[in-house]
Amino acid sequence: MIEQGRTDEAATPTDGTVAVVTVTYSSGDHLLAFLASLETATSTSPQVVVADNGSTDDSLERAQRDHPDVTILHTGANIGYGAAANRGVAEIDPSVEFVVVANPDVEWTPGSIDELIAVARRHPRAGSVGPLIREPDGSVYPSARSVPDVVSGTGHALAGLVWKDNPWTAAYRHLDEEISERPVGWLSGSCLLLRRAAFDSVNGFDSRYFMYMEDVDLGDRLGRAGWLNVYAPSAEIVHRKGHVAGADPDAMLPAHHRSAYRFQADRHPGPLWAPLRGALAAGLWVRSKVTVGAARRAARGDRRGVADDRGGPVA
Incomplete structure (x- = not known):
């Protein structure tokens, strides 16, 4: 074992353009598919860092066997997605211009990372660039969204339970917008393809978010710092949604709602906003109970559980 839990002897040579970080927790075959498809995603030779939050399966050993140049970084515990991603990015030489941070259940299409870089070059103020994300069935996931304020976020969170075509959800998810680079x-x-200078300028992900909303928070802070978040549908990936987040709705759905509260509470501090924070906390608590109950019923009914919707139903 060498410094910070790394198990590699030397980092993969790179051309200084891009590196890749993924965060794992017993990711199984998804990690192998991630690494295999990565080989055609870019014409560069990126350093790849797997920041592991305490996997108990054999996915890391299999990944190291099939991809010996990959850096395995053991975080020492399940420290959360954002904190582990930050640790992974810290392993990358700061001179590397771009860092891709992605889930291990992503599969790359050929040239997808090169296309993300091309879009970033067209937008010099792009702090983050995101691809078009397809579901396993081929449908397009609404991954490019507005930053929720209290009104739109509450409308989406509450109305979305019973009125899926409500105007707050449509505006939040840009459902009426043509798919375009913007x-x-x-x-x-x-x-996410992250410009390293932008990521460092806002101190990366906020590690207080254990899971969910860390991407909303990062995008908002990049925007406030003068950077752009650019949607790049010319680059495509498939998100298999096979990570363990959906396996335990009793833990993960409340975590999602806690993160949603933190996001709005951070942006509405002080005594004047205390009534709003109280109402928001109460509303999200009720919504959490409703969604957990629905997830339990779905699990009993068809044993499929609840899919992991990063950035998902609450904002």
């Missing part, structure tokens, strides 16, 4: 409020953290 700046947006934030991009799904399941796959």
